[in-house]
Amino acid sequence: MNSKANKDSSSALHWQGSLAAAAIAFTAYFCMYAFRKPFTVNDYEGLTFLGGALGLKSALVISQVLGYALSKFVGVKFCSEVTRERRAFWLIGLIVWAELALVAFAAVPGDWKVLAIFFNGLPLGMIWGLVVRYLEGRKSSDFLLAALCCSFIISSGIVKDAGKAWIGLGVDPFWMPAVTGLSFFIPFMIAVWLLERLPDPSLGDQEERTERKSMRRADRTAFLRNYWVGLVPLFFFYAVLAAFRDFRDNFSQELLKEIGFSKVPGIFTAVEAPTAFIVTGMLAALIMIKNHRTSLWAIFGAMTAGMILIGLATAAFALGWIEGLTWMIATGLGGYLAYVPYNAVLFERLLACTRSVGTAVFGIYIADSFGYVGSILVLLYKDFFAADATRVGFFMTFSWMLAAIGIASLVSSGYFFLRLPAPAGASEEANSLASPESVVDNAAAEAV
Numbered sequence: 001m002n003s004k005a006n007k008d009s010s011s012a013l014h015w016q017g018s019l020a021a022a023a024i025a026f027t028a029y030f031c032m033y034a035f036r037k038p039f040t041v042n043d044y045e046g047l048t049f050l051g052g053a054l055g056l057k058s059a060l061v062i063s064q065v066l067g068y069a070l071s072k073f074v075g076v077k078f079c080s081e082v083t084r085e086r087r088a089f090w091l092i093g094l095i096v097w098a099e100l101a102l103v104a105f106a107a108v109p110g111d112w113k114v115l116a117i118f119f120n121g122l123p124l125g126m127i128w129g130l131v132v133r134y135l136e137g138r139k140s141s142d143f144l145l146a147a148l149c150c151s152f153i154i155s156s157g158i159v160k161d162a163g164k165a166w167i168g169l170g171v172d173p174f175w176m177p178a179v180t181g182l183s184f185f186i187p188f189m190i191a192v193w194l195l196e197r198l199p200d201p202s203l204g205d206q207e208e209r210t211e212r213k214s215m216r217r218a219d220r221t222a223f224l225r226n227y228w229v230g231l232v233p234l235f236f237f238y239a240v241l242a243a244f245r246d247f248r249d250n251f252s253q254e255l256l257k258e259i260g261f262s263k264v265p266g267i268f269t270a271v272e273a274p275t276a277f278i279v280t281g282m283l284a285a286l287i288m289i290k291n292h293r294t295s296l297w298a299i300f301g302a303m304t305a306g307m308i309l310i311g312l313a314t315a316a317f318a319l320g321w322i323e324g325l326t327w328m329i330a331t332g333l334g335g336y337l338a339y340v341p342y343n344a345v346l347f348e349r350l351l352a353c354t355r356s357v358g359t360a361v362f363g364i365y366i367a368d369s370f371g372y373v374g375s376i377l378v379l380l381y382k383d384f385f386a387a388d389a390t391r392v393g394f395f396m397t398f399s400w401m402l403a404a405i406g407i408a409s410l411v412s413s414g415y416f417f418l419r420l421p422a423p424a425g426a427s428e429e430a431n432s433l434a435s436p437e438s439v440v441d442n443a444a445a446e447a448v
Helices: 001-008 015-033 054-079 086-105 112-124 127-136 141-168 176-183 185-197 203-209 217-250 251-257 265-286 292-318 324-343 345-354 361-385 391-417 437-446
Strands: none
Touching: 001 086, 001 141, 001 324, 015 127, 015 141, 015 185, 015 391, 054 112, 054 127, 054 217, 086 141, 086 176, 086 203, 112 176, 112 185, 127 141, 127 361, 141 176, 141 345, 185 292, 203 361, 203 391, 217 251, 217 361, 217 391, 251 265, 251 324, 251 391, 265 292, 265 324, 265 345, 292 324, 292 345, 292 391, 324 361
16 A cells, blocks of 8 residues: 555656646747748748749748758657757757757848758757657656647647737848747747756656667667568658648648638637647547557547548538638648647557657657658649649648548558557556567468
């Protein structure tokens, strides 16, 4: 009895602490978006890159995504290896780097702005992984990471509205991104200071979720080798999903303009806010599921439901059954139902299920690396091979394609992971999953 009480009292984060940690992490990542997204508020109408067919806005978006994608590839190694003592230093240093790049974006002439925005994206891609390292490996990690994901759903709309407000106050459109970022710098610093004061996961956390530590090359290779059959469709789907989400986010100004809603005050926030609360509430509920296998069922089910929603909403919009704004909200909700688990609970639960010692950041950054490559390819395809298509028409086709790919990928990956048997010694409560060799052997035997 006493040992149980001691174990409960030693938990690093109780509910009050979990709420505080969620708010701190939310604030940190929310502020990061003020350094990343406000430049997309400008439509740069009539401006092209190097006088060619590629519009300046597309060039800027591609350039920032290139920097962001490169950052994700670097982050696969960097964020999974960085020590606790150096996290705050890198968080602050990377944000300062991004702000200086925005100053350069405003100051340099013409086409050189494309290079400046590349250097803005380069540091920002590692902020997510560094913040996640403070939150993972806890009994409450599902709730903490769901709250963190809420930040990037809602922050994009709010910082865009903030950017429009600065322009309305007379700030030059090219200086607006730097001014918007600077206005969020002090809150970001305070959030990082508070993150540093969060306690490490307790022994009870480690027993339930496995120990989280830096992963060396051998650890990363072993994880991929053991579970590649289920991971490959997840990574492929994420490449398409991230491109979809990025296109919708970066060109929301143009999409809303084509459906007649771009001039509505606060429209970006209005479109994303309902999605943020619905998705976050659903994922936060996963903390109530102690059985990891059951939790994985719920995660794969929610992601698949998101893809079905996108397909049905797009069909309804094409048939004239719903208006454009409803369709935009539905595609956001469906997309984030699938997108958020990748960045929060999916790899957290997979590590807990497989009893793999390491960090969920590794899986997140592998997926992100593929995701931003997909985003770049879609942007290039739109401007060079589908230039005559409207943004809305292109996005509708993309929505149907995503729904089909997503459902197929999730079914195949879910079939693999959810068939893995529990390893010897795993607690019945956690019902963890085993290494897949037995599943592969069984499948081979069945094939024979």
